[in-house]
Amino acid sequence: MIRINLLGQRPPKIQRQAMPAGVGGTLVLLLASVALAGVVLWYFWHDYQTKYEAEVQKENNLRREKTELDQVRQQVVAFENERAIVQRQIDVIKALDRNRTGGQELLDSLSGTVIRTDGLWLTGLTRKANQLTIEGSAGSIRSVANFITQLKRSGYFERVEIKEARQDERSPAIAVFLFSLTADFALPTAAGQAAAPAAGGAPRS
16 A cells, blocks of 8 residues: 655654763773772782781791701700710719729729619719719619619628609600619628629539
8 A cells, every 4th residue: 555645744753762971981980890899809819818828838837947946956955964964974983083092993883783774874973981972863763773772782882872863854755863872882891702702603613
């Protein structure tokens, strides 16, 4: 069907609704702000994560160094204790050397009793005439008791009496007992020396 415009007028144009001014720019700014906020948050999170990992690594390094220092400190303490024991033994030998009256016999008899006692060290010796004050350290109370027994059996020591026996509090990780005892030193008589081999059995031919 053909339509004829008799009035000679053009049909009205359909008007398109235009986007309000400024809405597009606002939307772009909003998206840009969201993107910028995301970048800023990621940056702070990454920076925090990096610092946290660095602190954790630093703490682990400090713990490892502390462990190593503790091991070195224990070795130094053990070395100092050994050095002190050796020095006291040297002082004991010097003291015996200064007093030569029966000094060789006393040294030999003490050395023999210490050798026959496990885990025991002499750290001090004081002699006034024939009375001795002996100080030392041992790994157990039993070692101290064995040392006293060896002194009595040697024939050179009389009236052996324990004065003190206590655990060394300076070495809590290692059991060390400090002791002090007194004894009278006397050279065995000829009869005693002759009786000693007889008690052990007849000599071999």
